[in-house]
Amino acid sequence: MLKLRNLSYETVVGLLAAASVILLVAPTLVILVMSFTGDFLLRFPPRSWSVRWYIELFENSPQIAASAWISLQVALISTLASTTLGTLAALAVAGRRSAWAVALDSLFMSPMVFPAMSLGLALLLLLSLLGMRPALWSLAVGHTVIVTPFVIRMVSAAVQQLNPVLLDCSASLGASRIFTFFNVTLPLIRPGLLGGAVIAFLSSIDHVPVSLMLSDPRVETLPVNLWILLDSNLDVRVASVSGIIVAITLVVILVLDRRMLGHVPR
Amino acid sequence: MRAGGAVSGYLSAAPLALLFTVAYLVPVVILVIISLSASTSGFNFTLVHYVAALTNGFNLGILFDTLVLGLQVSFATMLAAYPIGLLFMRCGPRGRAIIVFLILLPMLTNTVVRTFAWMIILGREGVINISLMSIGWIEEPLRMLYTRTGLIVALVQIFLPLMALPINASLARINDNLVKAAEGLGASRFYVFRTVILPLSLPGAIAGFLLTFAGSSTAFVSQTLVGGGRQIFMPLLIYQQAIGVQKWNAAAALSIVFAISILVIVFAMNRYSRKYLRGMDA
Numbered sequence: 001m002l003k004l005r006n007l008s009y010e011t012v013v014g015l016l017a018a019a020s021v022i023l024l025v026a027p028t029l030v031i032l033v034m035s036f037t038g039d040f041l042l043r044f045p046p047r048s049w050s051v052r053w054y055i056e057l058f059e060n061s062p063q064i065a066a067s068a069w070i071s072l073q074v075a076l077i078s079t080l081a082s083t084t085l086g087t088l089a090a091l092a093v094a095g096r097r098s099a100w101a102v103a104l105d106s107l108f109m110s111p112m113v114f115p116a117m118s119l120g121l122a123l124l125l126l127l128s129l130l131g132m133r134p135a136l137w138s139l140a141v142g143h144t145v146i147v148t149p150f151v152i153r154m155v156s157a158a159v160q161q162l163n164p165v166l167l168d169c170s171a172s173l174g175a176s177r178i179f180t181f182f183n184v185t186l187p188l189i190r191p192g193l194l195g196g197a198v199i200a201f202l203s204s205i206d207h208v209p210v211s212l213m214l215s216d217p218r219v220e221t222l223p224v225n226l227w228i229l230l231d232s233n234l235d236v237r238v239a240s241v242s243g244i245i246v247a248i249t250l251v252v253i254l255v256l257d258r259r260m261l262g263h264v265p266r
Numbered sequence: 267m268r269a270g271g272a273v274s275g276y277l278s279a280a281p282l283a284l285l286f287t288v289a290y291l292v293p294v295v296i297l298v299i300i301s302l303s304a305s306t307s308g309f310n311f312t313l314v315h316y317v318a319a320l321t322n323g324f325n326l327g328i329l330f331d332t333l334v335l336g337l338q339v340s341f342a343t344m345l346a347a348y349p350i351g352l353l354f355m356r357c358g359p360r361g362r363a364i365i366v367f368l369i370l371l372p373m374l375t376n377t378v379v380r381t382f383a384w385m386i387i388l389g390r391e392g393v394i395n396i397s398l399m400s401i402g403w404i405e406e407p408l409r410m411l412y413t414r415t416g417l418i419v420a421l422v423q424i425f426l427p428l429m430a431l432p433i434n435a436s437l438a439r440i441n442d443n444l445v446k447a448a449e450g451l452g453a454s455r456f457y458v459f460r461t462v463i464l465p466l467s468l469p470g471a472i473a474g475f476l477l478t479f480a481g482s483s484t485a486f487v488s489q490t491l492v493g494g495g496r497q498i499f500m501p502l503l504i505y506q507q508a509i510g511v512q513k514w515n516a517a518a519a520l521s522i523v524f525a526i527s528i529l530v531i532v533f534a535m536n537r538y539s540r541k542y543l544r545g546m547d548a
Contacts, residue, residue, distance in 0.1 A: 005454045005455070005456065006454060009454070010455070013353065014353070016348075016349035019346075019349070020350045021365075023419075023422070023426065024369065024371075024372055025371070027384060028375060030386055030393060034386055042389065044386055044392055081285075085282040086282060089283070092276045092279035096275075100276060104279055107291075108282065112480065113476070114528075115524055116486075117486060117504045117524075118294075118521035118525045119293070121518065122521070125293065125514065141285075144285065145286065148286075206377050206378075208378065209486050212505065213505070226378045227487055227491070230382060230491050231491060234385070238382055242382055242383070245379050246379065249371065249374050253374060
């Protein structure tokens with residue numbers, strides 16, 4: 001009786017897990033297949049196959065290319081800023097229980113739950129109060145605030161695993177704080193730092209609300225541009241852009257050093 | 267060393283604190299001031315925008331509906347994540363690496379792209395409709411895109427990684443001997459799940475739940491594209507008020523009300539769960 005019930009447990013869990021995994025993976029596969037459609041409509045499965053939408057993308061889509069370039073710049077700047085400032089901040093607050101540390105940590109983590117559309121509006125109001133128009137730098141600043149929590153989380157986890165004895169050793173052997181930082185601390189927290197940077201970069205590339213609020217025809221990011229294309233008419237070029245993004249993502253994950261994903265339990 | 271001077275220890279957090287002051291705290295304070303002002307030209311104190319946000323049935327309905335959507339998606343995502351976690355728990359290192367890859371792939375894929383995939387899957391001539399019609403289960407295409415159910419399914423997929431990773435982490439931390447002991451004493455697998463595995467993995471599930479709630483109730487792209495024009499949620503309402511009709515003060519008040527609702531719910535759930543988990547330890 002018990003054996004039978006355990007067997008049914010295995011079956012139920014197995015089937016549900018299979019369903020969840022299919023749910024997880026299906027959209028990516030659909031995108032890859034769809035990007036090779038030869039049709040003018042988004043029909044699945046496509047009636048004809050071709051790479052015409054990729055060609056269309058490379059030859060006749062200056063706007064998409066321009067927005068991709070904007071996104072890349074914003075992502076690079078905000079990744080660099082959030083990783084540098086976030087790492088320094090995490091070193092100060094990680095693992096501390098004092099009221100100050102907790103308050104700072106909550107402040108730095110709060111953009112994760114503060115609605116991004118509200119933050120976007122707040123930034124827009126600040127800009128208009130200062131009499132400025134949205135520009136690349138204001139997007140980059142907004143994105144830095146949005147992606148910093150990921151860096152803080154990853155680096156804090158790495159800092160908390162740091163053995164403080166190593167820092168004491170370095171200090172007692174006469175190393176300066178700066179020498180210790182670059183030669184002891186930094187190498188040890190590198191996996192967390194790199195993981196945080198990768199997630200920050202991808203989150204910036206992914207982000208819409210703040211970019212939309214601060215967008216201007218001159219500074220329109222790629223996802224905002226895609227959102228507009230999808231919201232107005234289902235443009236098939238989105239499929240080929242998506243195909244490229246999925247391919248890049250796949251390469252990124254496969255190239256990622258295993259140690260970099262050290263936060264993942266295995 | 268780090269326990270050194272009270273102030274000097276925090277020095278390295280100063281640059282980020284400065285950035286957050288200028289680009290986060292100050293803008294939010296401005297947002298609050300604008301929401302309390304009658305118009306954008308000069309400051310004339312008024313609560314009229316809050317009264318409108320909280321008494322207008324239309325606005326209030328949207329706020330409520332957005333929060334309900336967040337809760338629905340979070341529960342559904344939790345249900346979808348546990349089977350993956352249970353599978354993860356029993357896998358060896360190789361199987362676990364594969365599962366992590368399958369979770370990371372969609373997580374690292376652009377949200378607009380994934381939303382677009384759901385438009386293709388749920389559409390009139392989409393994957394589901396074409397397959398069901400070809401095997402003869404349905405005659406007419408089902409309406410799935412631009413419906414609530416379609417939106418929930420898409421959001422579950424989009425937030426599944428954020429739920430699955432912390433649940434996997436806390437399931438992997440469970441001492442295998444506890445499970446073996448329960449089974450050795452004759453408990454069925456279902457019973458072991460309910461009394462041992464579920465309670466011990468709750469911290470991960472709660473962390474995932476909070477992230478999913480905050481994420482799905484503010485998921486502007488999926489809400490507008492998969493939800494369609496007839497379902498309006500708070501992020502779109504704020505956007506329309508601010509950019510569409512240029513009612514900055516009203517948009518600011520709605521932003522504040524929305525942000526406070528989300529923060530209060532997340533804070534309350536966090537507080538309650540900590541209390542609950544502490545009670546369990548004792």
